[in-house]
Amino acid sequence: MTSSLITKKKIAKAFKKQMAFKPFEKISVVDIMMEANIRRQTFYNHFVDKYELLDWVFKTELQEQVTDNLNYISGFHLLEELIFYFERNQSFYKQLFDIKEQNDFYHSFEQYCFILMEKIISEHEKTNAHHIEEKEKCFLIQYHAKALANMIKSFTLEKDFFLVASQIKAVIQKSLVRIRR
Template identity: 40%
Template sequence: MTGSLITKKKIAKVFKKLVGEIGFEKVTIAKIMQESKMRRQTFYDHFQDKYELADWIFQQEAIEKIEDNLAYEDWQTIVENLFVYFEENQLFYRKILQFDGQNSFQEYYTQHLKSLIKQVLVVKSRSEKTIDSCDLLFLEDFYATAFVSMTTKWIIEGCSVSSEQFAKQMRLAFLMSFDEKK
């Protein structure tokens, strides 16, 4: 692991801790770096702002669970692993999800889920008729938005059901809609 990656991970760890304690909006670069015992400039050597840091954390920890596994895991396993990750990090994401301004987590999450959903739709369309590209884009957007909305609700409500149960419910919803015939 390079020094740069180690530094980023240290900053991210402190950021996650502070977000859990005081909330996303109250976390400042100064607080992160003071808690990290590093110079403020070190933050800017790696990240533009706390939004980019939050995106980097999500990219490093969660998106890898999607994109790195697309080639060899089925989508149901990827979804379950993602929910396990969210359940383990629910305090951090609950605080992040309460912020819904520009650069919100929901926007970022939606964009990344589209690649997983596209893969599912492409596999599904092979077994049936080809899906028109316009319809494919609509379905990617529709399912990604629904997925993010339900995930957000689940996290904000404190992961009231286990990640395994929630993954089962999401699979059921997706499979039922995919099994519908025209």
């Protein structure tokens, strides 16, 4: 890992610590860098502002969680990993879902759900030797991606996070099985 990436990860960790007890709009670059124990100017060597940092944290962590594993584990296993990831990082993502300013986290997250649903539906077609018409496939991907993003957002914003991957998996599987009829 390059020193630049190590520094970015250290800044990101400090940022996430700050978000655990402070609302996003109250966090300054000074707060983040004091938490990281790094001089303030170093922040600007890596990020333009806290919005870019926020975007980087999201893309980096979700990429590690979802996109980097696309070729190695099944779509439903990725779904379980994604839900587990949000359970572990609930307080951080609760704040991200609440941000309605410059960067809208929800729409970026929705794109990751699209990638995941494309994989799940593609695997279903291969496993069941069942071709789904393109128009119907697009609808299913969009429908399930939006539903998944919305469910994760809803449960993340609630006080007691409880989202069962097996229930979501069952709903998706039922919708795919019904298409064959």
